[in-house]
Structure formats: C-alpha cells, structure tokens
Amino acid sequence: MSEIRVSTIVNEGNTDGPLLAGITSVTDATQSTSTTTGAFVVSGGVGIAKSLHVGGNVTVGGTLTYEDVTNQDVIGLATFRSGAQFGASGVGGTIRANGDTTLAGVVTATSFSGDGSALTGIADTANV
DSSP: OOOOOOSOOOOTTSSSOOOOOSOOOOOOOOOOOSTTOSSSOOOSOOOOSSOOOOSSOOOOSSOOOOOSOSOOOOOSOOOOTTEEEEEETTEEEEEETTSOEEEESOOOOSOOOSOOTTOOSSOSSSOO
C-alpha cells in the first residue's frame, strides 16, 4: 500500500479544502476524549447535509439544538420553545410557551389564586 505524507491539502485553485467524493473512511483505534483527540479532529464547523449515525457515545460541550422532535428523554434542565406535553391521555398535562398550563388528574398545591367560581367537582359549601 502507498502512503502520501503532507501537512496541508488544498483544492486545485488553492481557495478551499479538497472535495472528497464517494465514501471516505478514517480507520484508527484512537478514542476521542476531548475536542483535540481522536482519529479524526475537525477544528472548524461541520455541516452535514444528510443523516448522521453515531455508533458510540456523544458528548456535547455547548448547547445541543435540534428541530422536529416528538419524543425526548430529558435528565436535568431542558428548555422548550413552544411548551411541553407530558404523560398519557387523561393523566398528564401541557405547559404552553406563555405559561398557561392544562393538567389532567389530581393537582395538589399549597394555594390557588382567583375566586374559584370556575372550579368543578368540589363540594357546594363555603368550607372546602
């Protein structure tokens, strides 16, 4: 097998990087433990026009933003641009982006605001 050893590869016009057509493989057993280690290190941004498959773990050092997501498993803090729905039909709720909340099931709270005139399913008495 032949080897080519160079420090920099540019395109023919020396204006950009080379265009790699077809399947390009990087084969090495080096594990990545940071942004500067591993078999393939990219020091600039990466644009991916099609699907991405990751066979191992993914570590994100900044903010992970993604669109068109139906199901999310979140541990820790999450922000939701358009609100969040949780639970199953009949038990769960929706928190909309403006803060309005709809809950189904039992709600326990230390206090409520308002006069209670729109409450249903409670005893008809002055002392509830």
